[in-house]
Every structure is written in structure tokens, then in C-alpha cells.
Amino acid sequence: MTLTLWGVVLFTAFMVFLVLAIITEAYFKSMYQHSTEILSQRFGIPAEQLEKVVQEAGTRAEAVLEWRLTRGDEGEFFLILLAVTVLLPFLLAWWSSRRFARPLTQLSRAAHLLTRGDFSARVPMDKSLERRGDETALLLKDFNQMAASLERLEQERRYSLAAIAHELRTPVTVLRGRLEGVRDGVLAAGPVEFEKLLGHADLLGKLIEDLQVLSLAEAGALRLEQQHLVMQDLLKRVAGDFTAKAEEKHIGLQLDLPLEPVRVNGDPERLYQVLGNVLGNALRHTPPHGHIHIQLVEDRQKLILEMADSGPGFTPEALERAFERFYRSPDRGRQSGGSGLGMALSKSLIEAHGGQIELFNSSSGACVRITLQTQ
Ligand SMILES: Nc1ncnc2c1ncn2[C@@H]1O[C@H](COP(=O)(O)OP(=O)(O)OP(=O)(O)O)[C@@H](O)[C@H]1O
């Protein structure tokens, strides 16, 4: 039993003792009155005068004894009082231990396990606790929910670290293999080979850079170089940089921009990165001779940017998981440059700007909608 509970037991015992003392006092008073009545009847003396007579004659004790004997249940009464004095505090202690102390001890045990890194620790909840709606039961339920969230986060962290290690190992292994080939004379040390080596080093560099930006953005520690921007200018710049790629696949790139400048406060390089990733994805998924439609509208201090392509659209799995780190469609291998960080990064960057990014399928294909606050 805990110290608090012992306190409760002692306090209850004291209170019971106090109450019993008052009852006993009243009991003796009534006994005294009865004895006075008996004696006054026996000697025919008025009760007021009897006091003196009794004191003088010293017969009070005898009279009391007589009255007691006539009652007969004296011993039984005291035995009951004793039993109540002893039993009541223990019953109370047992009840409060079941109701409060035991769940709190279990909570403390689970909290200790949690601090030691055992994220599977939970407070056992029996049916009566589940049904209870008092503060103790609510505390236990909240603790178990918190422990479950921590366990999920820990699993995600472990998975994420394993995925990062896996993603970094692959380009390093490829680089190493090719460098060994050059050293051993298996691969010709010409400009073509060096170009390939540089390509792999670039991929590795992009992966590390993306991971760094993503971690900073998710931790809310990414420093944005914010400035006043006109969204149309940024979109024209991105579209211009991707024109060659679009022409290669004979894809029509249509920009539908309002005449009035749409102004935002944002980091131009980070927003470029988002738009570049979304447009890059659209170009990759749109078949030759397809088209991509970029539409910008301003509505009640908000800009809505939609980039729709005429590709096959998001698969149900991609719709659900595209924002996860390292998620990419099975056909998008590392060789084609995809790490599956693009959408996760885009989401973090847009959210760092206070905006939202959504994915859906339109009648023609995939569509990405970005919403940002305008100035
Ligand atoms: N326009 C699109 N049409 C169909 N599926 C898409 C489209 N854009 C993205 N996806 C799906 O979402 C996945 C994740 O996209 P994301 O940009 O995160 O990764 P990635 O483009 O494969 O790699 P990275 O962007 O790192 O180079 C893609 O692999 C693809 O399955």
C-alpha cells in the first residue's frame, strides 16, 4: 500500500474513533439519566434532589450496575463498536486501493517502462475501468493513447532511418563499382565514363540535399528567404526551363494565367523546387503528344494553382501514399533519378509557406492543386 493510502487509513481510523467517542459519551449520558430515573422511582425522591443523595450515599455505581444488568446487551454493543472501528478503515482502504491506488501504481509502472524506451507499455484496462468516466479512468485512457502515438512515431522513425540508409547505400555502391571498374581497367577511363560517374555523384548530392531540406522543414527549422513575388513570373520561369523536355515528348504546355499580377510572400527557390517537382512528375507521366495545363486563379486573398496532365492519373496507392518519404511508383527506379522524396518535400515546403497541396484525378489525368495566401 502507498504512503497516501496509509494516510487515508489512519485518518479514517481517527475519524471513526472520534465519532465513536461522541456516540459513547451520549450513550453514557443517557445511561446516567436512566439510572437517575430508576433511583428516583425506587426511593421516591424527585430526580433533582437525587443527585445529592446518590453522591452522598455512594450508591450510583450500584445503580448503574443494576441498570446495565437490566439492559443485558452492553457487551454486545461494545463488541460491535470495536468491530466497526477496526473494520471500517480497512474496508475504506481496500475500496480506495481498488479504485484509485492500484490504477495509479500501474500507470506509474507503465510510465517508467516508457521512459526506458519500451514503447509497447500500456496500463491494463479492465471492463470496469473502461466503463468509468472519472478522472482516474480518463487519465489512464489518455496515457494509453499517448503511448500508442509514441510507439507509432518511433516505428516511423526507425523505418525512416532504415529507408535513408538503404537509399544512400545504392548510389554509393554503384559509384564504387564503376570506380573499381576504371581502376582495374574493365571500364575505359574516358569522358563518357566520367560523365556517368558525375551523374551518380549528382544523384547522391540531390538525395542528401533533399533529405536535409525535408528534415529541416518537418522540424519547422527551415530558413525561408521570403520576398515579394509575382506568381506568374515564377510559373513562366519554371515552364521555360521545362520547355525543352516537353518539346522532346511533343507535349503541349499550356499556361492559363490571370492578367492581374498575383503576389505572394515566399522563398522563390523553394517554390521553384516545388513547381519543378510537380511539373517534372507531370511530364514524366504524360505520354508523347499529350498536354499539361497550368491554371492560376486568385480568389479572396488566396491563389489556387492547378497543374493537370493528360497521363494515366494517380494510382489509388499513389493517391494515398505520394506524400510519404521515398514512396514512388514501381516503374520509377533509382536509375531514372527518382528517390520518391519529391512530393514529401513539396508538401513540407508548401506547408512551411502556410499553404496546402492536394492530389486528385481529373477527367483527363492527374492534377495537383496548390493553395497559398496572397498579399
Ligand atoms: N502526374 C502524376 N501522374 C501520376 N502519378 C504521379 C504523378 N506525380 C506523382 N505521381 C506518383 O507519385 C509518386 C511520388 O512522386 P514523387 O515526386 O514524390 O517521387 P518521384 O517523382 O518518383 O521521385 P523524385 O521526385 O524524388 O525524383 C511517383 O513515383 C508517382 O507514382
Ligand SMILES: [Mg+2]
Ligand atoms: Mg518527383
